[in-house]
Amino acid sequence: MIDPLQDYPGYALRRASATAMAGLAKRLDLFSLRSTEATVLMVIEANPGITQSEIGRLLDIASANMAPLASRLQDRDLIVRVRVDGRSQGLSLSAPGRRLVQRVHKTVADYEKELLEKIPAAQRSPFLAALRAIWAPEPS
């Protein structure tokens, strides 16, 4: 059985990402959080009062998709919305949100450490640099 995709970095990238995402999803399931919800909570933690549109620009989430995501977090009382101007609301963590995000933060950090440990120490920094080089937006 021949695998013609074996040597394609793009395919390896896709499979590695899928594996990593599945592992993280399994761990976040304990908190009933999706990956994107966890990343948004961590961004709010680091930037209290940030707006949905700012989060969207940072994480490349369309505003149309940020709306229901933020609503879910608010419905669970994990975040609070404070009006900034007529259009925007600043998002911050609630007290239960802060408690949850601390556990999430540790879970994510532990998992990222697990991922890094699969790579020889000397290659970790170049690996991250390579990912960022691919990540950078394409010339349209």
Place this chain on the structure above:
Amino acid sequence: MIDPLQDYPGYALRRASATAMAGLAKRLDLFSLRSTEATVLMVIEANPGITQSEIGRLLDIASANMAPLASRLQDRDLIVRVRVDGRSQGLSLSAPGRRLVQRVHKTVADYEKELLEKIPAAQRSPFLAALRAIWAPEPS
């Protein structure tokens, strides 16, 4: 604005994969093919007569998802199904399928080359090795 995910390889992996997949999807759109359809066509090209379940195991596509995918390719006369035994059918490329997959093959190879060129030559091989190390299945 603080990005708390900046240094997480898992997040960089996800974003890099999304970028790479989007670029490939844009190129494959010329052929009205999705990424998974293109990979399946390339696997059939390399393994004429392969069955759906074998493709699924190779590419980690569930059989329930292989069924409609193969049907779409057959409806477009890109593949032909030849009965192997009572349960299985071997998939092979049709004449138009062979013509199309040659163009697909070149498109994918060109794109993979583009991706690799974003990474310093000396790091390309370790980069692929790192991706494979993460890709490898998790201990359950």
Place this chain on the structure above:
DNA sequence: TATTGTTATACTCTATAACTATA
């Protein structure tokens, strides 16, 4: 019993269009 293939269904992420309200 196990495997192959199929159908139906649901979830997550993403993408677009249309809209309101505000700057």
Place this chain on the structure above:
DNA sequence: TATAGTTATAGAGTATAACAATA
């Protein structure tokens, strides 16, 4: 005009359950 937010909707990938036919 441009921006922020919302709603509705659709596409793509993935996941599970149930089933028929065959090994």
